[in-house]
Amino acid sequence: MRKIFVAIIATCLLINSVAFAEMKVFFAPPLQGQEMRATDVIVKEIDNAKSQILVQVYSFTSKPIADALVRAKNRGIDVQIIIDAPSVKGKGSKVQMCLDADITLYADSEHAIAHNKIGIIDKSKVIGGSFNWTGAAEQRNAENCTVIWNEPEIVKLYLTNWELHRKHSDLYE
Numbered sequence: 731m732r733k734i735f736v737a738i739i740a741t742c743l744l745i746n747s748v749a750f751a752e753m754k755v756f757f758a759p760p761l762q763g764q765e766m767r768a769t770d771v772i773v774k775e776i777d778n779a780k781s782q783i784l785v786q787v788y789s790f791t792s793k794p795i796a797d798a799l800v801r802a803k804n805r806g807i808d809v810q811i812i813i814d815a816p817s818v819k820g821k822g823s824k825v826q827m828c829l830d831a832d833i834t835l836y837a838d839s840e841h842a843i844a845h846n847k848i849g850i851i852d853k854s855k856v857i858g859g860s861f862n863w864t865g866a867a868e869q870r871n872a873e874n875c876t877v878i879w880n881e882p883e884i885v886k887l888y889l890t891n892w893e894l895h896r897k898h899s900d901l902y903e
Contacts, residue, residue, distance in 0.1 A: 751881035758861060758873040768861045768875035769868045772849065773798040775877060779851050784892050785811040786838075786846035789820060791864040796824035800831040812846075812895050815839035818902060822865070825902070836899035844895065848888060855879040856888045 756768045766774070769792060776783060776798035783802055790796070790813055803809045811828060815837040818825050828835060838844035849857040861867050861875040878884055 751878065751884075753876055753878045753881075755859075756861075756875045756877075758868050758871060758875070767868060768859075768873060769794055771875060771877060772857055772861075772863065775849065775851050775855065775857055776802050779807050781852050782808040782850075783810070783852075784850040784889070785809070785863075786813075786844070786848045786892055786895060787811065787817075787863045788814045788843065788845045788847060789817045789862050789864050790824050791820070791822035791866070792868070793824065793865070795863050796827050799828060799833060803831045803833050810834040810836070810896070812836045812838050812844070812892065812899050813902075814841075814844035815900075829903070835902040836896055837902045838895055838899040840895070840898045846891075846895070848892070850885065850888050850892060853889060854882075854885060856881075856885055858888075 754771075756764060756766060756771050758768045760767055773794050776795070779802050783799065785799070790811070799809050799811075811833060813825065813835065817823065818837050825835060847859065847862055851857070856878045857875065858878070859874040859876045861873040867873045
């Protein structure tokens, strides 16, 4: 009986020590009762980054998100962005603002549309969903934004995909 009790206690301790994957979902427009807008969530995650931010976006016109990336770069964070090549010079693009802050930018012209909308924070957290990093996504569109952490296999897949696209993208200066 004592051996069974010890085994049960050991199993409970092991289960409690395992980090479980976590995910939060945000919508634009926000659901009733949702405390944060999708843009605010992305800015918060960027502001909490400790070492690296890898971004893959189709369109990038959000000033609050661009401001957060510049703040991160100024804190010494490695910030790299891959953007759809035709969107680099799109109306309202924040590419020049990022270049002025010495953020590394790549233009992906390999595809008809490089339509990803992701951020990988510190190789441990992924921001994704349909939410373009634009003002229109927050103010006029119906979008979703997810934040996933404590899921190393998912993060690894996103990192692999990001690196694959970086390799065929052109450094933008």
